[in-house]
Amino acid sequence: MDEFWPVSDVLAYLAGSWRVERSVRDLADGGTGVFTGTTDFRPLGDGGLLHHETGTFTWRGVPRPAERTLRFLPGPAPGTADVRFADGRPFHDLDLTTGRHTADHPCSADLYRGEFTVRDADRWRTVWRVGGPAKDLLLTTDYARVR
Template sequence: MDEFRPVPDALAYLLGSWRVARSVRDRASGAEGRFTGVTVFGALDEGGLLHEESGTFVWLGVPRPAERTLRFLPGPTPGTADVRFADDRPFHDLDLRTGRHIADHPCSADLYRGEFTVRDADHWRTVWRVAGPAKDLSLTTDYARLG
């Protein structure tokens, strides 16, 4: 059985810089890719964190620069977060108080289901499974705290 580390405050835990290693697998075609880079969770003036990820995504042997920005805002319950895209559209909720959380994000006819697990003070993982008529993907991301 996996052991998870409870996190009383998701935003406090995530604050800082993380090394990122993500594997992407298209379960329909068998194609695989990999992203490596850094994610920085920096404080927002209005509260919450700005998540800025940048690095290199290699797909079918071709490397490309890749980046994304998310906003992690205080959630409705103390210690939780409301994750939003850069344009403020809702993405998912996040509650790490047990060290593990499952979140869903419907995207058109596809469903993204994410599992978030905290291993220790400096390591956590997300596993997104995307299923639907347009996509059949598995994305596993490991985060290791820098500094």
């Protein structure tokens, strides 16, 4: 994809419900998995959004329920976000004013590098490459707005 869709306010863009499809590939041993579910971005009292993802993660053919919660808070510049884990620890920044953003998150000795791309008003994607001594993964997630 060569064209990106600029987003002037990431929190306003993300608000609402999204269908989620994520592929997970272990680059070290070839294992694969798929997550399917929904992500809801609901308002928090501080102007941010509570991100709650629920669905089914199938890893190496074994399905199980999965969920995660993040907090998307207003970022340092207008229209940006400061993404935090549910317990408040920092995760990454997010600035989609150009329609594309790259963020890093060190986790122990591993590095998570995420690329965020906006396709249009109702579709966006994240690609996380996780590398280090403990992990060698590629996670690609497509989001489609629920209307």
